[in-house]
Amino acid sequence: MMSIRIPWKSHKFEHNTGFIFGLGMVPIFAQRFLIELLKKNQVAFALNMGQTLNIPLIIGGIVLMVWSSNQYLSQSTRYSS
Template sequence: SQVLVSNTSPIESLSVSRDATREANAEGYVPVSIELNFKNQPEILDEASLSRYIEGRFSEIVDTYTYVNEHILLTNSNQPDYALSKQADGHYTATVLAFGIPRHPTQLYESMTSLALCFVLFFIWTRRKEKTPAGLLLGLFLIILFGLRFVHELFKENQVAFEDDMSLNMGQILSIPLIIAGVFILIRALRAKTIEGQ
């Protein structure tokens, strides 16, 4: 993936790609290469200044790009392991060795389970439309959807720093009232059906 940078940075673009020449580390993290393409400004960007820039400010560079920062582990926590080279047109590129920190694809989990829920509710409605009490499908929808969201949140990274000290994150806390509402609606729907059947 490639990220374009601001006009004030000496970096023109930053891209991350898998590095097939290296093995995964002890934790199983995938080796990646971060390629920094610097602007073609030979009057101010020479090899010595760029080396100082990378060695002194690489953590700041990576912090600028939240996506990169949260998914990258450097091979050496103190100094980046990099190679700086001059291209034919005069600009410099630097390749930094790192590892990609694996993350669960929770967006896929959520989309697949939501689609499955849609099919289940549609199946119930088409098979038992006349016998389905008012509120039953809504109750099931709330319980299952927000119950699954509660589970999916276990695999997500915390979105804000204050969640790090909480036993449940905000997504889980906000799911609980909707699960309770779903249970309440479902019980009312089933009671109403029982009363009608008497």
């Protein structure tokens, strides 16, 4: 939770729409992915269903953070020239 609270309170990412949301998604679903490693596998497969459902959400959070950062950088360069 501190990884989300510190950037939020510092107002550094105030104009990066979606960055804090993406920053929340990545650790939450990464933690769920790791918890799924501890569960007993019901089917002999490399990843269980919980892990396969968490992977797109982790990737989505990373994509959202990158997209948000790129949007902010393109807006700041557009207005500074």
